[in-house]
Amino acid sequence: MNPSFKFLLALIISIELSLKTSLTTNLLVIVFAVVYLLTQKIKFKSLLFTLLTPLIAAFTIFATLYWFAPQPNLENALSLSSRIYVYTLTICCVSIKTTAEELARSLEQNFHLPSMFAYGVLAALNIIPQMKRAVKQIRIAGMMRGVYLSFWSPVLYFKAILVALNSAENLAQGMESHGYVEGAKRSVIVAVPLKASDWLWSGVILILVNLALFTLK
Structure with missing residues (x-):
């Protein structure tokens, strides 16, 4: 998928899940993100590090909302704490096969940065x-x-x-x-194409996430 679309997709999903509480959707996104990382042949050590790094933050949020809240709510505590893994794993999905140079070139060429x-x-x-x-x-x-x-x-x-x-x-x-002039038109050394499949996959993923978000608790 196009690097810009991957970044924008992760951003939209993160914003939507931060605005609406849905534990089931959070868990689905986490599971699919882990599956995607495995299909991209991520090293087990790197995957384990990715899963353990946000554990302290997620546990802190869960403990604050469940053990120290005046009216503890297990589902709400799990939903808010699982968001940490949603944010971490979606960004990991963006970065696993995308370098900073590819993302910058894509944003410049496709989104006119x-x-x-x-x-x-x-x-x-x-x-x-x-x-x-x-x-x-x-x-x-x-x-x-x-x-x-x-x-x-x-x-x-x-x-x-x-x-x-x-x-x-x-x-x-x-x-x-090397001839860099601000505002001048520049040639493209490495083209980052924008394919129809990028639009298709982005639309399908967004539709599925929104369906889960508004139909599942």
């Missing part, structure tokens, strides 16, 4: 590994001088900000040297 924003997002994502290396180098350089820079040290983040500003300037110069 401004190229400046798309390229800015890609630049920010691609600079993250460089920033990690820079922070590691800063900490090592400090330890060689007998200065330990902890994770919450202001000095560490100040030096990291300086590195980021320098990298941003180099990136801007690099884009200009």
